Amino acid sequence: MTITAGAPPRLGTPARLVVAFLTGGVIGTSLAAFVCGCVLQKVPLVVAGLALPTGYALLFFLCGLPRRARERAVAPRTALAVIERREAVGGESSDVPVRFELSVVPDDAPAFRVEFRQDVNLVELPDYRPRGIVVVQYRPDRPWKTRIVKRPTPEWEERAAVARLDSVPGPAMNGDPVESGAGDLLFLLGLLLGAAAVVLLLRADLFDADDKAAPPTPSVSSSSSTTTTTTMTSATGTVTLGPSQSMLDRGQLRAAVESLTQAADKRRALTVVVQDRTLTVVFSPTTVRTSGFDLTSLPYDRVPALVENARTTLDVPAPRNWQLTADGLTGAITLRVVVTGGGHAGTLEADGRGKVLRRDGS
Incomplete structure (x- = not known):
């Protein structure tokens, strides 16, 4: 057998771009459906927001079975x-x-x-x-x-x-693929289009809900050195960091969550979504009985290690984007870290204490 030095064969460029676009679309659609379902108090939308990424991950896993079987042979x-x-x-x-x-x-x-x-x-x-x-x-x-x-x-x-x-x-x-911004741009495009499609389909219900309820004026706080922005609505809270900051910085994630819990009078949360410079918390509706979870119970000190663990142990070439989701709809808190890069995606799952339970894509 002749071994030729150079870059290894990889998934064709069109296929990688399609996977990047679909992955972004699924994440954007599911997140928008989940948030809109919580705002409108529609259980089917909440369930769809949780089921869509699960089904997509299962399909991605099944499609990769023949390749993994050939590799094991x-x-x-x-x-x-x-x-x-x-x-x-x-x-x-x-x-x-x-x-x-x-x-x-x-x-x-x-x-x-x-x-x-x-x-x-x-x-x-x-x-x-x-x-x-x-x-x-x-x-x-x-x-x-x-x-x-x-x-x-x-x-x-x-x-x-x-x-x-x-x-x-x-x-x-x-084995690292050649860096290219096309996949990242298509991932972002799919993310925006998926979220926009859900919002446009539900715009009538969303605007009616805004008319019936007197939403609080969004509070925005910023400082000249950190340019941190905090936005609160009746159902969600968002913290956006400046370009020189990251949620993985020591104590940054805990401080961002505490700024939201103070503004929300320590309400319980349905889900928490963390990206490099963005934190989004979906709070439990005050009119619906739901378990939710206490935001102070999250293992903040374990988050940077979990993200690094996912970047290094999952079989995702040149990981560029990551997202951590914490939810407690079933009672116990579950942490999921999704890492994407080079048209591939992998998931690491941990319990509420930050202990790794399983990996998908390693």
Whole structure:
């Protein structure tokens, strides 16, 4: 088998763009339907807002079954490799993500150069020094999915101890897709069109509800240094941060939620949606009996770690966008982190304490 260095084969550009547009449309439609259902107190709309992304994720999973079956049918191979370069790219725990560049020399196939990222324990990091020989496993059909074997068999460990390997010339393979703004633009377009379609279909009911109820004047607060904007209505609260801020900054998410709970007199919430610079809270209607949940019970300190976990462990190439949703309609709080990038999407689910329960797309 001939291995050609360079970018790996990926889903065709038209298909990736279509998936990005559909994903944005589903998220925009479901979020708008859920919010409008809460405002209009229409249970079918609320259910549709929750069922639509679930059905889309299930369809996405089923469509990927043939591909995953083909991948499982290909057995990984073991080979020796020489470390050309290593670079720790972050991490605050004992396991840190490290970017490796290796020259892999299989016994029965052409050698190739590959670049990938793998978590390594801080204690074991000195064992992976440049020009060191390691044992790796790779997929013949996708050599860019190479991984270092941390505990090789005695036979391979002995071979690695005495081997002398030369560097492989040329560029390194990398599974990350080429950055392109077209997918992100279509994702945003689908998000806006999906939300706009729902609002236009329900505009009569929404405007009637606004006429019958005297909505409070939206309160907007801003400062010259942070340019944080807080908007409150009868059913929702939104906090938008300035361009130099992020909800993942230490204490930022908790402060944003507290600004809404003070304005809403500590009302219970139906759902919370967090993006990089936006927080949206849908409050429990005062006229409908519903369980909801206390906003102070959310694990705010765990949110940055959950987002980073989703970015690094889900099989989403070049993750660019993320969204965390917390809801407690069934009683227990559930956290879902959706990461998108390169026409792919993955979901990480955690409980109300921030403990990861499952991953979809890893």
